[in-house]
Amino acid sequence: MEQYDAVIIGAGLAGLTCGLELAEKGQKVLLLEAEPVVGGRTSSYIDNGMKVESGFHRYIGFYSEMPKMLRKAGIQLNEIFTWEEKVEIRVRKKEKLITLGAAPLFGPKKTIMGILGNNELLPLRDKLSLVSFFLSGLKDLITNPKKLDACNIRDYARKHKVSEDAFHNVIIPFSTGLYFLPPERYSAYVFFGLLAPAIKRFYKMRIGAFLGGMTDVMCQPMAEAIEKKAVLSKQIIKSVSCTWTGKIT
Numbered sequence: 001m002e003q004y005d006a007v008i009i010g011a012g013l014a015g016l017t018c019g020l021e022l023a024e025k026g027q028k029v030l031l032l033e034a035e036p037v038v039g040g041r042t043s044s045y046i047d048n049g050m051k052v053e054s055g056f057h058r059y060i061g062f063y064s065e066m067p068k069m070l071r072k073a074g075i076q077l078n079e080i081f082t083w084e085e086k087v088e089i090r091v092r093k094k095e096k097l098i099t100l101g102a103a104p105l106f107g108p109k110k111t112i113m114g115i116l117g118n119n120e121l122l123p124l125r126d127k128l129s130l131v132s133f134f135l136s137g138l139k140d141l142i143t144n145p146k147k148l149d150a151c152n153i154r155d156y157a158r159k160h161k162v163s164e165d166a167f168h169n170v171i172i173p174f175s176t177g178l179y180f181l182p183p184e185r186y187s188a189y190v191f192f193g194l195l196a197p198a199i200k201r202f203y204k205m206r207i208g209a210f211l212g213g214m215t216d217v218m219c220q221p222m223a224e225a226i227e228k229k230a231v232l233s234k235q236i237i238k239s240v241s242c243t244w245t246g247k248i249t
Contacts, residue, residue, distance in 0.1 A: 012040020044213025059208035062201035073225035081208030103206035126166035151187035
């Protein structure tokens, strides 16, 4: 068997990132993937004629490491995202939507109107309970992360007296869309950890929606960028059941 400097199991986003970093350092990498497409939980593929996409198809603008990694693969954010200035939340048993601004710098009017509006579905009492919840969570993330990790997000919201309507209408849609789990299944540390970069970069907050399937616009180009590195073998992704050739069929 040909010798490699590193063997990576799984061509999800973590495996692809690892492969890209190692390839740039001149390492010869074997990247193994059991599925016929790359991407893992951020993959997209065709199943019996139906397009299937997995993962949370949004990018939060205040993150800085992902753009650096994508640039190494020759991918520019503006080429794979369309930027959204607001998010809409469908409220259970209601026909109306909660509309919140999601870009303080790029869409300040929508951000202000989201805070001041939505009073029928999100009254002032609910808004204040959410403010206390988020500020306390970010503070505990910095000062007492172990305590935060010992509490799930449901219990943490109750501790800070978040109203049931605010919890169901805002926190559950946001968190479940990220983790695909009920709020009792993950810690408050995991939840607020996602928001930690916003402490210093909140002004860059905005939401990027992928312009296509994540395998097509992000993961496949990453794999192809790894494949182009001279230190790699021609077929970098192999598995027991299939061989990835650089094209998604």
